[in-house]
Amino acid sequence: MDRGTFIQHEGRPAVRFERTYAHPAERVWEAVSTPEGLAHWFPSTVELEPHAGGKITFSGDPNLEAMTGTVLAFEPPRRLAFSWGGDELRFNVESIDAEHCRLTLVNVLEARDTAARNAAGWTVCLAELGKHLSGASADGPHSTSAEPWQPLYDEYVASGMPYGAAVPSA
Template sequence: MRAEIIQVEYGYTATFERRFVQSPDQMWAMLTENEKLQSWFPELRVEKLEEGGSLSFRMGDGTTDSLAITDFQDGKVLAFEWAEDEVRFELEEEGSGTKLWLIEFISRFTPHTARDLAGWHVCLNVIQALLDDKAIERKQEWEREYPEYARLIDSMGVTFD
């Protein structure tokens, strides 16, 4: 399921909602334990897991950016800076499984926004595949999703600064 994008007072939110049969503890480990985190987002690494702590993002050019953790509730919420924006994961127990929200708070659309949204979509698909012990072709998934997110943003009549 694709993200729901809505305009809010300070910009936009893109909300992905997924359900997993795995427990909240298993899902939290996928988000916060570096070995598991890097299996679905190899450029990202937890440095200090607490509010005010940080993650590091290894850029394609070999440099590293520090992403401040802006909200943290152990086992439930992990939010961090994402350039000028914020990415937030929320977990909720649902029966024996987990309901997960990934919310990107977007201050303004840029030519890169559709790429990011397609990337988050694919990351969630990769998490699901890893947990289900199934193969997934990340590039093929992204190539399918990116045009859809580009169309969605275009349909909102967005202009770039």
């Protein structure tokens, strides 16, 4: 499984993840682009205006203040991008065949030293997305049933991914 890589995206630091799912692109699109789908795995409660230039709001994350961003791209069923604080999130859903697709998540970072922290967080979130898509109970990344964040963070730091940003308290 792709545990995420540190990359440069259009001259900015980013972490990138790729997952392949045994589901049609439309199923994965629903999970990554609607408040109902995101509720199962995303770290914040999301409301969004489904068009480029629309407003997106984030609330309910115990590690962040509520905030708003802008939908940068909304192209069903393949591409969603939005700003989140100083970061950008980019989701690309690519059909492989009628029953399989590939999801690429790129978190373009405001600060390089957030790479290990955010990569660990997205690893937890994507594990919850995998549960949700498979029909298993997905209680979200802040739940006690989610994969523990700290060992993942330690793994990313040990692998040489940039770190140093404040991390959530346990």
